[in-house]
Amino acid sequence: MGLKILTEHINVPGIETLEVYRKHGGYKSVEKALKTMSPDEVVEEVKTSGLRGRGGAGFPTGMKWSFLAKPEGIPRYLVCNADESEPGTFKDRWFMEKNPHALIEGMITSSYALGANTSYIYIRGELLFVLRILEKAIAEAYAAGLLGKNILGSGYDLDLHVAPGGGAYICGEETALLESLEGKRGNPRNKPPFPAVKGLFQSPTVVNNVETISAVPWIVNNGGAEYAKIGIGRSTGTKLISASGNINNPGVYEIELGVPVEEFIYSDQYCGGIWKGKQLKAVVPGGSSVPILPANLILKTAAGEDRLMSYESLSDGGFVSGSMLGSGAFIVFDEDQCIVRNTWNYARFYHHESCGQCSPCREGTGWMEKVLHRIEYGHGHQQDIDLLVSVAKQIEGNTICPLGDAAAWPVASAVRHFRHEFEWHINNPKEATAPGAVYRGQLDAVTA
Amino acid sequence: MAKVTIDGIEIEVEDGTTILQAARKIGGKVVPPAMCYYTPLKGSGGKCRVCLVKVTQGSTKDPRPMPKLVASCITQVQDGMVVENSTNEDVLNARKGIVEMLLINHPLDCPICDQAGECNLQDLSYEHGISAQRFEEERRTFNKVDLGPYIQLHMTRCILCYRCVYTADQVTPERVHGVLGRGDAAEIGTYIENMVDNEFSGNVIDVCPVGALTDKTWRFKNRVWFTKPMDAHRDCPTCSGKVTLWTRGEEVLRVTARKDQYNEVEEFICNTCRFDTKEVKDWTIEGPRHIDRASVISANHYELPVVNVPIVPNLPTSTKKNLPQE
Numbered sequence: 001m002g003l004k005i006l007t008e009h010i011n012v013p014g015i016e017t018l019e020v021y022r023k024h025g026g027y028k029s030v031e032k033a034l035k036t037m038s039p040d041e042v043v044e045e046v047k048t049s050g051l052r053g054r055g056g057a058g059f060p061t062g063m064k065w066s067f068l069a070k071p072e073g074i075p076r077y078l079v080c081n082a083d084e085s086e087p088g089t090f091k092d093r094w095f096m097e098k099n100p101h102a103l104i105e106g107m108i109t110s111s112y113a114l115g116a117n118t119s120y121i122y123i124r125g126e127l128l129f130v131l132r133i134l135e136k137a138i139a140e141a142y143a144a145g146l147l148g149k150n151i152l153g154s155g156y157d158l159d160l161h162v163a164p165g166g167g168a169y170i171c172g173e174e175t176a177l178l179e180s181l182e183g184k185r186g187n188p189r190n191k192p193p194f195p196a197v198k199g200l201f202q203s204p205t206v207v208n209n210v211e212t213i214s215a216v217p218w219i220v221n222n223g224g225a226e227y228a229k230i231g232i233g234r235s236t237g238t239k240l241i242s243a244s245g246n247i248n249n250p251g252v253y254e255i256e257l258g259v260p261v262e263e264f265i266y267s268d269q270y271c272g273g274i275w276k277g278k279q280l281k282a283v284v285p286g287g288s289s290v291p292i293l294p295a296n297l298i299l300k301t302a303a304g305e306d307r308l309m310s311y312e313s314l315s316d317g318g319f320v321s322g323s324m325l326g327s328g329a330f331i332v333f334d335e336d337q338c339i340v341r342n343t344w345n346y347a348r349f350y351h352h353e354s355c356g357q358c359s360p361c362r363e364g365t366g367w368m369e370k371v372l373h374r375i376e377y378g379h380g381h382q383q384d385i386d387l388l389v390s391v392a393k394q395i396e397g398n399t400i401c402p403l404g405d406a407a408a409w410p411v412a413s414a415v416r417h418f419r420h421e422f423e424w425h426i427n428n429p430k431e432a433t434a435p436g437a438v439y440r441g442q443l444d445a446v447t448a
Numbered sequence: 449m450a451k452v453t454i455d456g457i458e459i460e461v462e463d464g465t466t467i468l469q470a471a472r473k474i475g476g477k478v479v480p481p482a483m484c485y486y487t488p489l490k491g492s493g494g495k496c497r498v499c500l501v502k503v504t505q506g507s508t509k510d511p512r513p514m515p516k517l518v519a520s521c522i523t524q525v526q527d528g529m530v531v532e533n534s535t536n537e538d539v540l541n542a543r544k545g546i547v548e549m550l551l552i553n554h555p556l557d558c559p560i561c562d563q564a565g566e567c568n569l570q571d572l573s574y575e576h577g578i579s580a581q582r583f584e585e586e587r588r589t590f591n592k593v594d595l596g597p598y599i600q601l602h603m604t605r606c607i608l609c610y611r612c613v614y615t616a617d618q619v620t621p622e623r624v625h626g627v628l629g630r631g632d633a634a635e636i637g638t639y640i641e642n643m644v645d646n647e648f649s650g651n652v653i654d655v656c657p658v659g660a661l662t663d664k665t666w667r668f669k670n671r672v673w674f675t676k677p678m679d680a681h682r683d684c685p686t687c688s689g690k691v692t693l694w695t696r697g698e699e700v701l702r703v704t705a706r707k708d709q710y711n712e713v714e715e716f717i718c719n720t721c722r723f724d725t726k727e728v729k730d731w732t733i734e735g736p737r738h739i740d741r742a743s744v745i746s747a748n749h750y751e752l753p754v755v756n757v758p759i760v761p762n763l764p765t766s767t768k769k770n771l772p773q774e
Contacts, residue, residue, distance in 0.1 A: 168630070185627070190494040190522045356608060356627075356634035358495050363549035366632040370585045387582055394545030397516045398497055 002256040003230060005218045005238045006211065010098050016133060018140040021101040027146060029109045029217035034154035037220070042113035046216060048224030050236035055081055055172075055209030056287065056327040057402075058311045062224075067196040068114055069204040077205040078116045079181065080107060080213050082123040082130075083165050083172040086406075087288040087349055088329035091240035092210040094252045096123075096130050099214075100137035104160065106213035108146060109220055111158050114206055118159045121210075122177050125164040134162050169353035173401045174207040176355065187357045188401035209327075211240050232258030235310035239325070241270075245283075245332035248272035261285070261307040261314075262299050265332065278334040282417070285314050286326020288346045289406030291413030292339070293323050319413065338438045339421045343414040344372035350407035361404040364395040368411050375422060378429030385422050389415050450527040454478050454501075455535045467520035467531055468499055472710065477534045479710075481543075481572050483550070483657050484609035485521035487712050492614050493521035496607065497546050498572060502539050505530035517542055540576070547577040550607050553588040553632065554658065561605070563659030565672040568711060569607065588632060595625070596643030598650060598664050598723050603635050606660035612636060612652035619716050620648045636660070647686055650722040654705050654713050665723055666694075666702040675701055677737035682730055686718035692737045693728075700726045709740045 014020040021027070033042050047062025068076060080103065084092040096103055103121070111119045123131050138160055141147045149157045163181055165171045171180045175189035178200050199205025215237060219227045228236045235257040244250045247265070249272035255264065264270045265280065274280050283298040284290060301307050302321040307314065315322045333342065351369040356362040368391050374380050392408035392415075399405070415422060421439040425432040432439075451460050454471050455478045461470045469487075471479045480501055485493035493499075499521045503514040508528025517539060520531070533539060550569060558564040590603035608627065613636070616623045624645075625638040638644060644652065653661045675694040682689045694702040703722045705713035725731070 170630075190519070351631060354631040356629070356631040357610075358497050359546055359549050359607065360497055362608065362632050362634070363552045367549075367552060367583060367585070374585075390545075390582075394542070394549065398500060398542055398546065400494060400497075400519075 002254075002259070003238065004254050005227075005230075006095065006099075006102065006214055006240060007254040010095075016098065016100055016137065018101060018137070018144055021099075025221075026101055027105050027108075029220040030105060030112075030146060031152060033109045033112055033220050034152055034156050039113045039115055042109065042216075042220060045219055045224040046113070049215075049219045049227035050224075050231075050234060051212065051215055051219065051227065052235070052311065053209060054211035054215070054239065054328070056086075056289070056324075058325065061208065061212055064196070064208075065114060065206060067194070068206055069197045070115065071204070075118065075201075075203050076114055076116045077200045077203055078107065078111045078114050078119040078213075079174075079177065079200060079205055079207045080119070080121040080210055081172060081174065081177055081207050082121050082127075082210045083177060084210070084327075085124050085167075085169045085172060086327060086329060087346065088244055088284065088331040089242055089287045089327045090244075091242040091252050091328060093124075093127055093130055094242070095214065095240060096127075096210060097133055100130075100134050101141070102214045102217070103134070103210055104137055104141050104147075106216045107160055108141075108151065108158055110206075110208065110213050110216050111160075112156055113216075116206075117157050118161070120181060120200075121160070121162045122171070122181055123162060123164055124171075125167040128164070131162055131164055138162065168355070169349075170355045170401070170403060173403060176401065177207060178205065185355075187355050188403075190400060230256055232308060232310050233312055235312060235325075239309070239328050241309070241328040241330050243271050243330045243332070245330075246275040246278065246334035246337065247332045248275055255309055257308075257310045258313075259309045261309055264309055264330070265299075271330075271332065274332065274334050276334075278336060280332065281335045281337055282333045282339065284323070284329070284331040284333075284410070285309075286324045287329035288331070288349065288410060289402075290324040290326040291319050291322070291409045292343075292417065293321075293413075294417045297321050297417070298323075319409065320416070323413070335440070336436075336438055339414055339418040340372070340376050340425050340432075343411055344369065344376045346410045347372050347407065350403065354403060354407070358398075358400045358404070360395045361399045361407065364391050364404070365407045367391050368395075368407065372411070375425050376433075378425070378433040380422075380426040380429075382423070382426055384426065385415055385419060388412075388422075450525045450529070452525040452527075452529045452531065454531045455533050461525060463524075465525050467501060467503075467518075467523050467525055467529075468493075470525050471520065471531075471533065480520045480533050481568075481576065482521055482710070483568055483572065483607060484611060486611050486614070486655055487710075488716070489611060489614040489618060489655070492611060494519045496550070496609055498543055498550075498576075500539060500542050500546070502532045502536045503529060504532055504536075543576045544578055547573055548581065548583075551577065551581060552583045553604070554607060555587065555589075555604055557605075560668075561659040562662045562667055562672075563605075563656075566711070567659060568657035590635065593637070594643070594664075595638060595661075596645050596649070598719065599644060599653060600662050600664050600667065601636060602660050602662065603637075604660075605658050606636055607658055608634055608636070609657055611655040611657065612661055615652050615655050615716075616644070616649075619651050620644075620646045622646055625652075647718050647720070648716060650719045651705070651713070651716045654707070654716075657711070663702060663722075665726070669701050670696060677739060679706065679734040679737050680731035681734065682721065682725065682732065684718060684721055687721060688715045688717070689721055690715055691717055691721055691731075693731060693733070695728070698728060700728060700731075706737070 009024045051061045052058040171186040176186040180186035195205040280295040302317040347369040351365040354365045392412040395404045396408040424439045480499040483496035500517040501520045505511045507526030593601040628637040678693045705717045
């Protein structure tokens with residue numbers, strides 16, 4: 001088993017309680033940071049660690065923190081984005097449920113580094129049971145003097161609140177999240193200004209993912225340089241991967257970045273191979289918003305090298321032959337899965353979740369869904385395939401927030417790599433719409 | 449001050465000016481279209497995406513191009529910025545796509561729509577659209593809603609530009625309508641079909657770029673191009689009282705606020721001026737309204753045709769040579 005940073009004690013009975021968590025080294029980073037380090041030193045350690053945002057975008061965390069404006073007399077905020085709701089992504093929910101104090105410890109250490117005296121965990125409203133676990137853990141932390149006034153006698157004050165959202169996917173976008181947290185409709189804001197300058201309540205704000213914040217205590221305890229030694233290249237540290245689909249061992253795995261994809265899929269340590277010994281057809285490596293890759297391209301890069309579980313390796317070849325690590329939601333499709341149906345399913349999700357604020361996303365996501373629905377149910381025309389590509393292109397890059405891209409990429413990549421499957425659906429509507437029908441032709445991935 | 453070059457024309461503008469406003473200072477084809485941006489409404493813009501432009505050079509300090517097209521109405525200029533609007537193929541293609549998206553659910557009922565002739569979407573489609581629609585699914589339709597005695601909401605035509613929402617929020621004393629639902633199921637609505645009832649509610653009609661919010665006192669009375677727009681004023685205790693009367697013969701068919709060439713009101717007016725004072729004797733007539741925006745109304749023969757290229761008076765001589773010839 002590789003090095004575990006976030007999940008080392010995750011299966012210890014009672015780890016969700018403060019007592020057990022502290023017995024296993026919990027809250028050491030708070031003591032160390034608040035008593036022996038300046039906020040800037042904590043930021044420097046995070047910079048040195050090379051930690052990148054684990055919510056999907058992979059932006060360097062230390063750099064994001066250093067962008068935070070520090071005007072006199074204006075509060076600063078840290079907001080934890082726990083609004084996890086992308087299809088296939090379930091790592092944060094699992095982590096918060098199992099080990100809530102790890103997140104709270106990360107929130108305290110990170111808030112101290114950023115000079116925030118009030119912080120929020122914005123959680124998806126449906127995760128009521130996780131919210132209660134967090135609230136209980138926060139109450140314990142307050143009682144132990146780890147939150148509130150003069151934490152551990154250091155003179156630093158922090159109030160931590162959990163805010164449940166209304167259950168909209170768009171509220172996972174950082175500016176929509178801030179709007180929602182302010183009690184408004186969860187529509188993304190135009191950028192600039194970025195949240196680091198004008199965020200929550202018009203104040204400088206950092207929004208980080210649960211996993212990102214939870215990695216900070218280890219970095220403070222062990223040093224950024226130690227963290228940077230883990231992983232590969234600019235993909236440092238470990239990553240939680242939520243693996244699902246047609247695999248023998250679905251679940252959440254903490255991996256050292258750089259594990260070969262082939263090993264991740266077939267090793268018993270991780271996914272344990274394809275369910276019922278079937279053939280691998282395709283993988284969505286980073287959540288439903290990233291491009292899908294056929295079997296040959298997920299195992300090897302276009303240059304023939306082993307594809308690794310890292311930010312760089314998974315995006316190698318751009319969107320033509322690559323994808324993204326994204327949120328680390330690894331969805332595996334075996335030979336019995338219909339790509340058209342799956343693409344339609346994703347399109348339905350993005351159509352349903354578009355906030356409707358900007359025209360290309362509002363109208364385009366619905367349009368793609370309708371065309372895919374038509375193809376899936378045997379009413380497609382040959383020109384529909386190019387229409388899908390064209391609509392996806394009209395959306396991509398032209399919207400206020402990345403939801404437009406998230407809706408366009410799965411469709412564009414599915415057509416790029418599995419065009420023959422769409423053609424088969426259109427040319428053989430009777431066969432294609434029969435129950436359990438699936439295209440069994442050759443997987444000739446297009447890489448040009 | 450910042451020097452910015454748009455479609456090869458250099459202009460110096462104050463810091464904080466947006467690309468759109470800088471382009472409007474130059475005028476002509478350099479100006480990107482705008483469906484959701486409305487100068488008098490704070491916070492508007494960035495939604496319709498028709499004003500997307502390509503920034504090929506960020507600034508003198510950082511000359512890298514911006515990776516994506518940017519919304520010109522909300523992007524501030526930087527010194528040394530170079531922008532392409534009508535000269536960039538990617539921009540024109542993106543705009544074509546967005547016009548197509550905007551027309552997906554918008555009914556092409558211009559022949560019976562009261563906004564015909566002064567509809568921004570009509571002008572936009574004419575200039576940037578394509579002749580055929582590729583959308584063959586069923587369009588979204590809504591029942592018409594009466595928002596009180598003066599305003600009718602025809603949501604089917606709405607392109608969700610949010611202008612009326614900002615107007616209700618910023619101009620009227622109480623906000624009773626907004627956006628309900630999300631995605632393409634979003635709609636402008638008043639909670640449980642309330643009526644919009646306040647002294648400035650009529651302004652939502654003026655800011656609507658399409659025929660979604662219409663004046664019930666004017667509906668189906670005439671075509672706008674058959675009417676004669678006259679500037680007039682009255683001593684109004686509530687607003688400036690400066691309006692445009694849309695007359696036919698001695699009859700005042702409609703009263704609106706005065707709008708500039710970008711279809712933006714100069715001053716918001718009250719409902720009394722707009723709906724209740726429709727006799728010529730109520731007004732002091734100033735003379736024919738000069739309408740110089742690209743519209744069928746301009747085709748009337750009140751005065752000589754206007755060339756729609758307001759050139760910035762203090763442009764350097766070297767720059768003037770590069771101005772497009774109309």
